[in-house]
Amino acid sequence: MSNNQYNNITLQTFLRWVMGLSLAVAVGFVLWYFREVVVYILVSAVLAIVGRPLVGLLCKIRIKRFTVPRWLSAAITLILLWLIIGGLLSLVVPLIAGKIYELSSLDLRSALEGVEEPLAKLQNYISTIFVLPETHFSISEVIVSTLRQFLNYNTVNSVVSSIINTGMSAVIVIFSVSFITFFFLKEDGLFSNMVSAIFPDKYGENVHRAIDKVSVLLSRYFTGLLTESLIISTIIAVVLLLFGMQLENACFIAVIMGMLNVIPYAGPAVGVLVSMFIGIVSPIDGCTISYTLAVIMGTICVVKGVDDFVLQPTIYSSKVSAHPLEIFIVILMAGSVGGIVGLLVAVPSYTVLRVFAKEFFSEVSLVRKLTKEI
Secondary structure, eight states: OOOHHHHHHHHHHHHHHHHHEEEEEEEEHHHHHHHHHHHHHHHHHHHHHHHHHHHHHHOEEETEEEEHHHHHHHHHHHHHHHHHHHOOOOOHHHHHHHHHHHHHHHHHHHHHGGGGHHHHHHHHHHHHHHHHGGGGOOOHHHOOOOOOHHSSHHHHHHHHHHHHHHHHHHHHHHHHHHHHHHHHHHSSSSHHHHHTTOGGGGGHHHHHHHHHHHHHHHHHEEEEEEHHHHHHHHHHHHHHHHOOHHHHHHHHHHHHHHHHHTTTHHHHHHHHHHHHHHHSOOOOTTSSSHHHHHHHHHHHHHHHHIIIIHHHHIIIIIITTOOOHHHHHHHHHHHHHHHHHHHHHHHHHHHHHHHHHHHTTTTHHHHHHHHTTT
8 A cells, every 4th residue: 555655656746747847848938939028027127136225225215204105216216227327338338439440440560560579489389389381371460360350440330330220229128128127126026926927826935035035146246246347447447557558548458357357257368368459559658568468467467366366256156155166167067058148147047046946946955955055
């Protein structure tokens, strides 16, 4: 009798897992099919997480008998969020656009004359190792031809046209995100209710707990990430200015490093290459290209050292309550699967998965070990 009961329980468990997996696949397909709408909702949810503390603060304001209604607090918060985003873009976009136009009219061959000797030594070294005929290989020509493909008027005009078209489409995106974000801010718990509607009613409490925990962790993560980028940009700009670099070039390198730093590991590497190129074509006044590159590389190495050993462990691990090695492996896996986008969403996605796994699969030993800090 006990064996039959055991078999029945096993069969019921198996069927429950099959039904759950089928439901998960069906939900995943629907989310993928309407992925643009899902992205709007997720972006709005992130903005709502960032703005929720301000909404709560505004709702506490009392002037005699008047209290600020929640809808007004949500509207004020949404406007402030867009003003901050617009302010940052108004500072960054003209700087980057101006530098692109400046580089598009640059005589690359003349700009690279200062590094002809090191490039020639590098070419001879490579030719010696790989036994390459000198007439068939030239590092200078490769660099010049590669850069010309990106830094010319046709490419710049194409990029600008794409930006304009994207900007026109962005109007719809901004309106949609703003509309959704307003209601997420106005009606506390609306996003949780939307997510819990996907699950059976008996799991409603688990979903709400998971959403609340995710909101706290992601709020800490995004706040820390923004703080990290601002600190890196500020330090790099100040140090380069102290060494005599022009304001425009110092700010451009600082902005590029700050922006690309949000992409773990790969972003800073690309930022270093861009910064070195800026140092070659626009060296510090009165200084050699070698000295300029040494200043740039020294500054970035010191700042990245502080970032890697002080800032990132605090943000990527403690902010989301995970071990640094665990985060590193997750980032590598996400990058191999999703490229740059995978690197960007690795930590937030892993945070969401860990929280929901703890709520629904806490009996699994591996899940308990991975989520014990949450």
